[in-house]
Amino acid sequence: MADTTGNESHAHQARGAADPRAGMRRYRTTDEVDFVIVGSGAAGGVVARELSQAGFSVVVLEQGPWRTNAEFTHDELFVNFRGGLTNDFDKVPNTFRTKESETAKKQGVAQYAMMVGGSSAHFTGNYWRFPEIEFEQATKLGVPADSTIADWPISYAELEPYYTKVEWECGVSGQAGVNPFDPPRSRPYPLPPLPIKSEGVLLERAAAKLGWHAAPAPMAILSQPYRGRSGCVNCGFCFGFACEVGAKSGSINAMIPDAVKSGRCEIRSGSYVRKVELGANGRVTGVKYFDSRKVEQFQRAKAVFVCANGAETPRLLFNSATAGFEQGLANSSGWLGRNVMFNYNTVGAGLFSHEINGWKGAVVSRIVQDPTVLPKELGIYGGGGFDFRSAMTPMNAGVQTLPGQPRWGSEWKKGLRRNFSNSLLAIGHTTQLPVFTNRFDLDPELKDAWGVPALRLTYADHPNDLEMVKWFGAKGKELLDAAGAETSVDFGVGPMGWPQLHLLGSARMGNDPRTSIVNADNRSHDVKNLFIVDGSSLVTSGRGQPTMTIQALAFRAAEKAAGAAKRGEL
Amino acid sequence: MTEKGNSPLGRRDFVATLGGVAASAWVAANPESLRAAAAFAAQAGTQVRYQVLTPAQVRELDAVTSTIVPTDDTPGAREARVVRFIDRSLATWAKDQKPQIEAALKVLSDFVAAQRNGNRSFAAIPATERTKVLEAFEQAHGAEFSGAFWFPTMSGMFSNPSYGGNFNKVGWSLMGFRDQFSWAAPFGYYDRG
Numbered sequence: 001m002a003d004t005t006g007n008e009s010h011a012h013q014a015r016g017a018a019d020p021r022a023g024m025r026r027y028r029t030t031d032e033v034d035f036v037i038v039g040s041g042a043a044g045g046v047v048a049r050e051l052s053q054a055g056f057s058v059v060v061l062e063q064g065p066w067r068t069n070a071e072f073t074h075d076e077l078f079v080n081f082r083g084g085l086t087n088d089f090d091k092v093p094n095t096f097r098t099k100e101s102e103t104a105k106k107q108g109v110a111q112y113a114m115m116v117g118g119s120s121a122h123f124t125g126n127y128w129r130f131p132e133i134e135f136e137q138a139t140k141l142g143v144p145a146d147s148t149i150a151d152w153p154i155s156y157a158e159l160e161p162y163y164t165k166v167e168w169e170c171g172v173s174g175q176a177g178v179n180p181f182d183p184p185r186s187r188p189y190p191l192p193p194l195p196i197k198s199e200g201v202l203l204e205r206a207a208a209k210l211g212w213h214a215a216p217a218p219m220a221i222l223s224q225p226y227r228g229r230s231g232c233v234n235c236g237f238c239f240g241f242a243c244e245v246g247a248k249s250g251s252i253n254a255m256i257p258d259a260v261k262s263g264r265c266e267i268r269s270g271s272y273v274r275k276v277e278l279g280a281n282g283r284v285t286g287v288k289y290f291d292s293r294k295v296e297q298f299q300r301a302k303a304v305f306v307c308a309n310g311a312e313t314p315r316l317l318f319n320s321a322t323a324g325f326e327q328g329l330a331n332s333s334g335w336l337g338r339n340v341m342f343n344y345n346t347v348g349a350g351l352f353s354h355e356i357n358g359w360k361g362a363v364v365s366r367i368v369q370d371p372t373v374l375p376k377e378l379g380i381y382g383g384g385g386f387d388f389r390s391a392m393t394p395m396n397a398g399v400q401t402l403p404g405q406p407r408w409g410s411e412w413k414k415g416l417r418r419n420f421s422n423s424l425l426a427i428g429h430t431t432q433l434p435v436f437t438n439r440f441d442l443d444p445e446l447k448d449a450w451g452v453p454a455l456r457l458t459y460a461d462h463p464n465d466l467e468m469v470k471w472f473g474a475k476g477k478e479l480l481d482a483a484g485a486e487t488s489v490d491f492g493v494g495p496m497g498w499p500q501l502h503l504l505g506s507a508r509m510g511n512d513p514r515t516s517i518v519n520a521d522n523r524s525h526d527v528k529n530l531f532i533v534d535g536s537s538l539v540t541s542g543r544g545q546p547t548m549t550i551q552a553l554a555f556r557a558a559e560k561a562a563g564a565a566k567r568g569e570l
Numbered sequence: 571m572t573e574k575g576n577s578p579l580g581r582r583d584f585v586a587t588l589g590g591v592a593a594s595a596w597v598a599a600n601p602e603s604l605r606a607a608a609a610f611a612a613q614a615g616t617q618v619r620y621q622v623l624t625p626a627q628v629r630e631l632d633a634v635t636s637t638i639v640p641t642d643d644t645p646g647a648r649e650a651r652v653v654r655f656i657d658r659s660l661a662t663w664a665k666d667q668k669p670q671i672e673a674a675l676k677v678l679s680d681f682v683a684a685q686r687n688g689n690r691s692f693a694a695i696p697a698t699e700r701t702k703v704l705e706a707f708e709q710a711h712g713a714e715f716s717g718a719f720w721f722p723t724m725s726g727m728f729s730n731p732s733y734g735g736n737f738n739k740v741g742w743s744l745m746g747f748r749d750q751f752s753w754a755a756p757f758g759y760y761d762r763g
Binding site for chain 2: 355
């Protein structure tokens with residue numbers, strides 16, 4: 001929220017690199033632009049590029065600063081331990097409780113990169129497509145007790161062209177035709193996979209032993225130069241870091257520059273949107289925001305896209321409550337903020353006899369998706385996949401040890417080198433059931449540094465999901481053992497921990513206005529010229545890796561909105 | 571580390587294995603002052619005077635941090651200049667953490683006094699006995715140990731040398747990390763093909 005670094009001027013001093021802001025079109029707040037977009041992340045960046053290239057005038061309001069690739073560093077203390085790129089819970093706090101009868105306490109629950117490009121600037125880049133069954137799980141697998149799981153209003157086949165678009169327009173590296181769990185595709189990947197790492201080789205061995213299938217990981221990181229951007233240099237400072245050479249294919253590198261180049265799009269960083277304004281005619285008229293000096297501004301627009309992420313989007317809509325929408329803008333259903341999901345990640349660790357050196361290269365090179373849908377006889381709903389990774393940056397290696405090992409002193413020192421180079425993690429990526437009572441809303445008391453009501457989470461794990469992560473944790477250890485680990489451990493993920501990074505499902509898509517916030521085209525059921533697309537749109541959680549699908553939805557939503565605008569139907 | 575939760579080792583999950591480390595306060599500074607710290611470290615030579623810590627505090631922290639990462643056949647916290655890192659951090663990006671460090675030193679002093687017949691100084695304990703005392707302190711005062719001593723020591727060992735610690739990259743050498751901007755496959759033993 002807003003530029004909490006207070007460092008916009010620093011951001012302008014790109015070290016020798018061409019400033020992506022050079023020659024950018026600027027609008028006045030009094031100009032009624034065609035679209036204002038709230039958020040410049042995975043979804044907002046796509047929508048900005050697509051709408052501006054289609055000829056519309058666009059203003060993107062981004063709360064964070066505009067940092068250029070020349071400013072990104074390997075400073076681990078800053079990036080991963082200080083949260084230098086992410087939202088500041090001191091300035092914009094969250095609260096948390098496990099049930100409605102409790103008073104929520106301060107707790108950072110929703111974390112994201114707060115900068116132009118959003119979390120897609122620092123993501124790991126796992127770009128799995130959702131499987132076909134994701135879109136029709138209620139029909140195919142049924143609806144477990146106490147879950148609001150539903151079919152999507154669109155099928156995989158309807159989304160497929162947009163998945164392909166993400167791969168080609170953003171730049172995804174991978175290999176088609178080798179992963180039996182890759183759903184049908186109309187085109188191969190535009191770039192070959194990233195080089196296989198030792199973790200990948202070990203996952204291949206383990207999968208073979210279990211009768212499973214390891215495949216090259218589809219990654220939104222360029223394996224080779226593409227469209228004027230540099231390929232990955234395997235520097236290893238990848239998890240949580242923004243890419244110095246621009247090889248990560250998030251919006252900051254792949255979408256925003258095109259939007260600016262269109263001559264019709266302004267990216268206005270340091271702009272913290274606090275309210276979407278509804279006019280007397282039941283249409284939105286623009287948005288109120290604080291500029292970087294905390295002065296309130298109003299940007300007029302013919303239509304509004306909210307792409308603020310699965311936590312900030314519902315918060316903004318709740319904070320936009322007005323006469324006729326007392327419980328939140330576009331929330332006649334009462335479903336806003338509900339069914340929030342995060343994905344579970346199980347973690348196992350293994351120590352191997354030889355060097356893995358996961359501190360070089362991108363985070364993931366091979367994945368396994370055999371447990372996409374858990375066998376019926378297990379009686380557990382859902383599924384997911386695995387990767388092996390280490391992503392051992394030095395400070396992490398210093399502070400993280402296997403259970404039972406000393407964490408300081410001579411003995412710790414003796415094991416340090418081996419822990420650093422010979423260990424890896426088996427990460428399980430899984431579904432999470434949507435539950436109606438798991439919800440974001442506003443804290444009744446707490447406000448942020450701008451006086452805007454804070455986000456509150458009410459959340460408890462579904463018992464099915466706790467069974468599921470138990471299964472994935474045990475399987476992760478089995479994979480490590482099958483790979484030949486000398487020591488292996490399952491960290492036994494229990495209840496969801498905080499903060500979470502995948503912020504999903506809180507303004508879901510659907511055909512029925514009584515049980516969803518937006519329609520199949522990501523257009524508000526209630527307010528004709530309001531669109532919402534980001535993690536909040538997802539009906540189900542996917543098997544982890546939501547960003548690919550968020551971007552596919554964004555390409556589709558932008559196309560639908562552009563079509564409607566051109567036909568005069570907004 | 572705990573609060574911001576962006577650790578590559580499974581972001582949130584690994585933290586529990588560290589026994590609920592209360593280190594987040596230590597890293598609760600703002601990015602602007604981090605840059606100031608880097609600038610400060612760049613201009614500060616080895617002869618620079620301590621900015622924040624008193625000589626007595628330097629002695630105590632030296633004894634504690636060199637017990638956490640001892641110098642044996644390989645370099646330890648002393649060679650990495652961990653106490654200087656702490657001092658520079660407290661002078662710049664971690665300004666607001668001074669009370670936490672001071673409070674922890676006081677708790678340690680009381681702990682030592684109770685164990686050692688009124689001797690209030692950890693540094694006065696013979697080096698060969700320090701590990702045992704510090705282990706007992708960790709058991710009794712886990713939050714102070716982790717937040718004010720252990721995590722700052724690890725930060726000073728392995729963070730970017732621009733912060734004033736990890737002098738001559740001794741921390742990185744210790745673990746076998748090489749500071750190189752780009753790599754090419756094969757990366758490890760198993761992907762040599």
